[in-house]
Amino acid sequence: MKEQIKSWLEQGTVDVFLGYREVDHHPIPWCFTQEAIEEVDDLVVSPARYSLEKIATHMAAEDPDIRIGMLARDCNNRALNVLYVWNQLRPEQVVTVEANCCPSPLKEHADCSYLEPGTVGAYKKAVGIDNHLRLEAVEAYGPEEGRNRWMYEFQKCIKCYGCRNICPVCFCRECSLDHDDLVGTGPLLPDIPIFHLVRAVHMAGRCIDCGLCEDACPMDIPLRLLYQKVNRIAMDLFDYRTGTSGDQPPFSILGDRVTLEPKPIQPVTGAEA
Amino acid sequence: MTIKRITFLQELLGLFGLQERVHLAWISSAEAQKFVEVVTAFTEKIKSLGPNPLPAYRDAPRAALAAAAH
Amino acid sequence: MECKLVPSVCSYCGTGCGVLFEVINNKIVGTLPMKTHPVNEGKLCIKGWNLHEHVNSILRLKQPLVKTFGRFMKTDWDEAIQLTADRFKEIIAKHGPDSIGVLVSAKITNEENYLAQKLARAVIGTNNVDHCARL
Ligand code: SF4
Ligand code: SF4
Ligand code: SF4
Numbered sequence: 001m002k003e004q005i006k007s008w009l010e011q012g013t014v015d016v017f018l019g020y021r022e023v024d025h026h027p028i029p030w031c032f033t034q035e036a037i038e039e040v041d042d043l044v045v046s047p048a049r050y051s052l053e054k055i056a057t058h059m060a061a062e063d064p065d066i067r068i069g070m071l072a073r074d075c076n077n078r079a080l081n082v083l084y085v086w087n088q089l090r091p092e093q094v095v096t097v098e099a100n101c102c103p104s105p106l107k108e109h110a111d112c113s114y115l116e117p118g119t120v121g122a123y124k125k126a127v128g129i130d131n132h133l134r135l136e137a138v139e140a141y142g143p144e145e146g147r148n149r150w151m152y153e154f155q156k157c158i159k160c161y162g163c164r165n166i167c168p169v170c171f172c173r174e175c176s177l178d179h180d181d182l183v184g185t186g187p188l189l190p191d192i193p194i195f196h197l198v199r200a201v202h203m204a205g206r207c208i209d210c211g212l213c214e215d216a217c218p219m220d221i222p223l224r225l226l227y228q229k230v231n232r233i234a235m236d237l238f239d240y241r242t243g244t245s246g247d248q249p250p251f252s253i254l255g256d257r258v259t260l261e262p263k264p265i266q267p268v269t270g271a272e273a
Numbered sequence: 274m275t276i277k278r279i280t281f282l283q284e285l286l287g288l289f290g291l292q293e294r295v296h297l298a299w300i301s302s303a304e305a306q307k308f309v310e311v312v313t314a315f316t317e318k319i320k321s322l323g324p325n326p327l328p329a330y331r332d333a334p335r336a337a338l339a340a341a342a343h
Numbered sequence: 344m345e346c347k348l349v350p351s352v353c354s355y356c357g358t359g360c361g362v363l364f365e366v367i368n369n370k371i372v373g374t375l376p377m378k379t380h381p382v383n384e385g386k387l388c389i390k391g392w393n394l395h396e397h398v399n400s401i402l403r404l405k406q407p408l409v410k411t412f413g414r415f416m417k418t419d420w421d422e423a424i425q426l427t428a429d430r431f432k433e434i435i436a437k438h439g440p441d442s443i444g445v446l447v448s449a450k451i452t453n454e455e456n457y458l459a460q461k462l463a464r465a466v467i468g469t470n471n472v473d474h475c476a477r478l
Contacts, residue, residue, distance in 0.1 A: 016344060023350055026379045028363055031346040048378035048385075055346065055365060062367055063344055127338070143290020147326065148341040150288055155334035160389045166375070192331050193289065200285065216376060218386040226288075233284045237277045253281060 001097055002040050005069065009034045014069035014095060018055060020046035029055060045071065045099045051168040051212060053079045057088045065093070072096035078208035078243030079168040085250050086206075088171050124220070128152045131214065131222040135232065138225055154192040156219040163213035163223055164199065169206045176202065196226065204230040205251025208243035293322065345369065350377060355390040357449035358382060362391060371395040431467065440468035447474050 008014045009032065021030035021039065027046030032039055053076055056068045068089075070076065077096065083089045120130045129138060129149050141149060164170045164177055176182045176198050183195050207227040214224040234240045240251045276297060283292040296318075298311045329337040346367050353360040361380025365373040374394040378385040397403060407423035408415040418426075434442055445463040447456045460472045 016346060026350060026361075026377060028350060028377070029348045031348075033345075050375065050378065055348075058365065058367055058372055059344055059346055066344055127342070139288070143287075144341070146287075147289040147291075148338065151327070151330040151334070152338055155330060155338070158388065160387060161392060162376070162387060165392050189331060189334065192334075193327065197285065204281070215378075216386055218388065229288065230281075230285060233281050237280055237284075253278060 002043055005032065005043065005097065006037055006040050008069055008095070009037055009040070014067045016059065016066065017069035017071075018052045019043045019071040019097075020048075020050075031055075043071075049073070049075070049210075049212065049215075051079065051166065051210075052076060053083060053089070054166075054168045054171075056094065057083060057171060060089055060093065067093050067095075069095050069097065071099050073099050075208060075210035076168075079210060081243045081246040082169045082206055082208055083171075084246035085248060086169075086171070091246050120220075129222045129225065131220060131225070133222075133225065135225055135228045138222075139229070151192065153219075153221045154196050155189060157190055157192065157195065157221060158219060159188055159190045159195070160218060162216040162218065166212045166216040167207075168210065168212065169203075169208060196221075196223075200226050200230050201253060203227040204234045204253050205238075205240050205242050207231055289327070291325075291327075294319065294325075348375070353387070353391040353394060354450050355394070360387055360391050362387065362394060364395060371398050435467070441471060443467050443469050444471035444473065445469070447472065449475055 005017050005019070009017060012034075015033070017032040017040075019030055019032060020027045021032075021042050022028075022044055023030075027044055027048050029050045029052055030039070030043070032043065052070050052072070056070060059066055059068065070080075072080065077098075080089065080091075080094060080096070084091050120132060124130065127149065129152075138146070138149075161177065164175060177195065178185045183191055183198060207230070209224065209228060209231070211224050213227075214220075214222065217223055231242050234242065234251060234253075238251065240248070242251070279295060279297040283295050286292045286295060296311075296315050298307075300308045300311060329340075344367070346365075348363040349366055351362050351364055353362050360383035361377035363375040363377050364371050365375060372395065374387070374392055376383055376385045376387040376391070383391075406417050407420060409418045409423060409426060410416075431443065443463075445459055445467070447459045451459075456474070463469055463472045
């Protein structure tokens, strides 16, 4: 793998390669270049996940022609697909080196890494929502129980915007979550559940279920389940399979910017009919 | 598209048990009778469901959750 | 294209969360939580998430200012410190050392806080030391 990356850098196939390197015992995202090619020897596949593709979009914003190599797990690849769909990156400018997905099943329904499988306390299990549950189990709560459990989770929110900031597919210039007419920047508690539902609606057809938001949420709100729900609906209703391909049309449920024809959209290879 | 969007909304609100509060019906401008029926029926339904339970959680989350626990 | 992620510590409060600054072409463009940092384990509050903003802010003070005839004038550190020391001496001579209070901050390190209280007690001669975290 390291030889491959070195030869890409040497031959100019890529201008930069995004991977990880240990700095003071912390694996952090690192940008390898031809000028410091010897650093490639220190490349690690970090158990800590960062959104390398988000860093890639920031670089592409500075230099649209830059060619980027990237260490990619499944979630990174799904995120790249969404970024291609939304023209944030061009598939021609990105090459990836596949890295193994992090050891399952750290989290029961995970296909990706969590630093540690978070433990869920008894109180949260009793009145809130266990982040490890499957979506079906959460959907099965009765109307009142579901409402109480979700609202218990939402009222913990400290409005840090971490869920949005860390998300690889949140790239909007103007975000509804800090638009004064929609959600508003000021007050804490935010307008629940609007704050979370607005984000959820925007994640339909975008969220690739990487779990970074839930990982970053200081209050352990089961955000991933919420976004799984909207994407489940997008798949059931619109047959839209988020992140599975880079050349499907963008999906937006909102307003006149809906560019999606009702089903059937183009078939995705490997997906069941 | 509209029916799908409304279904989307109903499904999502279903997590909170609020799906019944969204209703979609097609009524032509010539169907005055149907308009009256649909609106009356929906008004009745909303009245019987009572006020939206969500604002209580935002305005006084602890009280609302404690009340729900009983 | 130069792109670097620079580990650092959030300066906004005493918690001291680990952050990574995203630096592209020598400009800080973003802040990320450090996933492996033992303090925050990949989480930040809203202040930490926006750390990079004050670095590039046009409102940022990069030079000391002295109020002269009701207006803030730019000056250099030597002059600013000399002026402060002179005024302190004046005030102490007139009203005694307890007329001065020192307010320190969670945004600076423990060591700096220690130095500040030392300055207050040993140099100025007052026990009026307080801290913004003592709410
Ligand atoms: S799981 Fe969270 S961070 Fe990942 S794509 Fe979905 S919303 Fe964004
Ligand atoms: S990361 Fe969690 S606490 Fe922060 S704004 Fe998002 S939901 Fe709220
Ligand atoms: S991110 Fe927030 S909690 Fe952490 S050190 Fe900074 S101000 Fe304190």
